[in-house]
Amino acid sequence: MSRRIRFIRGLWLMALLWGTGAMAQGNSVITGTLQSAEDKRPLEDVVVTATSPQLQGERTVVTDKSGLYRIPQLPPGTYTLRMEGQGFHPFTRTDILLRIDRTIRFNAELVPDAMNINVEVVGTPPSVDVGSSAAGVTVDQEFIRNIAVIRPGTKGSASRSFEGLAELAPGATEDRYGVSISGSSSPESQYVVDGLSVNDPGVGTLGTPLSVEFVKEVNIITGGYMPEYGRSTGGVLNVLTKSGSNEFHGSVFANMAPGALQTSGKEVLREGSVISAQGSAHNLGDFGFDLGGPLLKDKLWFYVGVAPSFNRIQVDRQLSTFEICTEKDDNGCSKAGDRRKDLTTGFSRATPIEGTQVSRFADERSVQYLGKLTYNFNPDHSLAVSVFGTPRSSGGSGKYAFSDDGEPEVCSSLSCTSFVQGAYEAIATRRENSALDLVAKQSSSFFEKKLLVDATLGWHHQADSTLPSDGSGLSSGEGLSARSNILWRRNRNPGPHTINEFETLPNADACGTTPAEQALRCPVTAYTTGGPGTISIQRLDRVQGKVMGTYLLEALGHHIFKAGADIERMSFYNNRARTGLAPLQECTGGDCFTSPNQYGFLEAPDRPVFLTSKEGTSTSTTVGGFIQDSWSVLDKVTVNAGLRYDVQTLYGLDGEVGLHLPNQWSPRLGVIYDPTQAGRAKVFANYARFFENVPLDMADLSFPQQQLLSATYNTPPCTPSREGSLLTECDLDANRRAIGSRESPNQLWDAQGGDRVPVDPQIRAQSADEFVLGGEYELLASSRVGVTYTKRYLNDVIEDMSRDDGSTFFLGNPGKGYSEDFPLAKREYDGVNVYFQRAFTDGWLAQASYTWSNLRGNYSGLFRADTGQLSPNLTRDFDLLTLTVNREGQLPGDRTHSFKVFGAKEFVIGPRTSVNVGGNYRARSGSPINYLGANPRRSGSETFILPRGSAGRLPWVHGVDGHVGLNQRLVKDYVLTVSLDVFNLFNFQQYTDVDQTFTTSRVFAIEQGGTPADLSACLDALSKDCKVLSTTTNARITSQEINPNFKRPTAYQAPRAIRLGAKLSF
């Protein structure tokens, strides 16, 4: 691996040579021009000094010939500017609020000594960022203190991860794995903490869910950002952690959302089931402390924080029995032998069996920690080093684990019935998701801040595992790791299994006395036993190094040149196995079992070589560089122009190149005009191209493709229910069915995989283009109002496709190059945003936004929004030509209208007491609904009978959240705060998803000119206008084949939730 060694050596070389200078962090800027109050001429050589409690020491610059001063590399905070010029009264301005990544322009007029100080010098600090056309919102601790954020029960809510804040930005909505920004999917966004990208190197979602307690500010950039931020086709969440200050400050805190105070959600009505389960919130909370202060005043600051958190959800599982009618009656019995139905819903009624309720907890434990040192060598050089991590584990020993979307592994929106169809051991797992990050950032300046250099070096590490609940590990050969997962799903000869075969009922006759009666009253059509199936141990790493130089130049105005380079190396070690080596699935006829995907290969005809696990490391190297100029033309208009170049290479498990993506040229061009010339308004336009950084999950699965074996066993003699049969009868060639045709070289085994997925040589990297147009105006002090229009569309999409029905795949751009016969992959977003923002000043804050948007296309992004399949660049979207029919239309993430209103006020009710009251109102219109049917070539509802979005829309969802906090000042600086957050105050219970499967029969899509009337006609048994045809019979479907649950709610809005908090700070 000499390539790797050379790379590491290069990085160390860089670090050693740069690293002796001390560093500080911050990339915000205060700039402005000074003129004389008397004759308005620009003032040269005026000394401008900036100080702040968040800044080590002070920063001093001098104005140039045009009266311009520029103080860069400032950390966010509240600043005081002092201006001293010879022959003028000194001028001081306090309370200048500087946010992360911002450029604030503050102009002032100095009064000459000779004049009277009575001349009014107006100057409230401006808030418009005139340096950039980036759109978005900044959330700081003031906001978090005043507004109820991060609803309990959402992803990362136990630890109050900062990801939950992204939803506050206009143009952002919650999606399954995080937050969708400007129509993109959550894995497409970049999550940056202290300069290090903390995306999961495997799938692109957030890898380090750091608590908001340790965060100073989060900048949620939704578009229009410059080439310094590359490699994201979504948005950027830029997080700055707390740093400490010249005084000791800290806090001890605890938050809890007790289960007793949570309202239970509306239950989803569905067809009765013998095994059902429901989840309810039990307890969720975190506690901890943080402390920051000086080790050397104005030189060395430290900050440390620890916050353990826990999340517990109770899952109640119940067995029930159907009631079989003996005769027709008016209470739900249509004839003898049928199940009794509920008259209002039409669903079969299932009566709970006493004594069969089993409650288990889904438990998650996590610790968040952060340690940071900020060293100010001198006003020109500073260094910050941070270490933070979020080790997390869940499940095991009779409990359930939590999955990637923040829910228990057996539940979806607390509805757990679909996932508990089996024995506990076969379903539950023990999981770990730990993250550790190490970042060093340096800021240096030279030549009186004319040349700036910023360098960052960081390492992001994740250790994830999904293992059997009994702790038997990956391939120990003991316990559950050695037991095959068996799926029982016979439905004939004689019929489905009964619950009595798998579980012991307290009353043996609860389902009936004869097997025939038991089969009618307690059938189970799919039940799993054995071990949990696919288990894995993963280690993911990212090493990142960035260097950026800024040079100031005067030529026809002021130029700010930036140039930078960055290198990123990701690696993904994945060790995956099947418990018991071969999972088994019963054939529906009950006469055989299939092992569909055992790891292994054939070395000769019907001579298998089994692999105990699939183990390997895939890697990716991305090198990028950019140059940009921010030119203030004649100091009137700012033109931002930049160009970025990236090249990414993915290496497979064999160390060979799997995918090479050069020529990622991303131009950026923007114009910003400040009509007030005083930092109080701007009008801007921006064009940018962004490229995706392909996560490694694709390389792990494609280079090479997994080697899988499949065989079918006759039953009897292979009888998995009998102990020992799996090792004897189920392992004999004599009991394997011949599944090959006459010409098949192997008769008993089906083998797939082993070769690298071929790549279209004309493949282009996935990219998106963006246009932003907008304006912003400072209405009142610290309050801004603005309008932006955003247009985003994808240029090329990388996806896997198959021409042979899914046996072999190739990678390419659908619709281009080699795959011109596939439809073009499209995703287009248009959004108009109207907003008002006021940061917390003078005791109140307010934010309001309305977004109109339109998201259409046939590709939702790095995960399939229709099904939740998280498989970046390998989703099923373009797998087969037959699956691409009718897929274009309004995408699931399309929300036409979205309102967000936030407001908070602080009331001082005594000399030592104050109360914060905050609230927000959110409303959004619903996503589109589809007409789906089953597909002959793929499992699940994969046929879009009519084009996407034809079945109407889900309803509007409204929510009101409230926050109340009581602050009591105790002795000295100690403040005790007690708070109450209420989410969904009025407990609105609107439905948020419906059953979109029109029929579970395999049907053809109506490819041209279909209308909803063609489908509703099928409800009428006599109508000939029904155009839905079954693929098996080629005839119209019958009215019995229509799903009675179609368009009925399957999920509801999260009910009212309450969180209590207490904090003692000093």
Next chain:
Amino acid sequence: MNLRWMAISAALAGAVVTAGACGSEPEPVCVVARAVSDSSTGSFATTYQLKQGQNPDQVCARLKPEAVGLQKYFSQAPEAPDTVGVRSTRLGQLLRDFAKRLPAGASDTATAVGPFTSETPAADHFCSVTELTPTRLQVPQSTAPDGGVLPAQDFGYTWSNLRIYNTPEIPGTQYTSDLTYTENGCTAEYTVKGIWPVVSCRGSDAGPDEARCDPYADPDAGRLRGSGINPLFPVKCDPDALICVLTGEVPSAP
């Protein structure tokens, strides 16, 4: 810290890192499109061309187009080459017809196997297997249930010079080969070519239907899907075997 020294060191470090970090294009691999298994799509539609100078009236000189199955096998040792297995439908049918009369273990050697000459395609994009194990079905004489004598039978397939074409556009879905076929003492030499997958063009009237070999769909004519055959391959429906076979030469595209 001297500015010039820092600039030099930066360039140095950058060069070291960049030199090692810019990748290259992926190398092609030898893919073999798979045979039908469990009713999947697959197998090669194969035609046999009798080589020059042989008597076409011999009993062994009349092989018809049929499906031939190929499969790539992986070797456990990293240095040992991967192999390819070949079996024809006729051979599979013979195994079934004479199942009761063949000695035990006859089907074990029914698939001809040979090693790849190299891991990656040659400059002409072909992956070659020069020699494969010969297959011999020797059916012994036996008595019929009614007392009559069933004579001995002897069939032999010897495949050689198997060449599988591999480019991103044609990923192991075309092959050519030589075949020496023997049947009861008669020997014939063939040139073989095959395309993937096998598509049936049996019409509703049990005769050939050329439209089923069309790779493009024709919704107006009621054909919602193409045949699944690569549009680069010129094909026709063979009237005897009723499968779509190649009319041109291999490879169909450079």
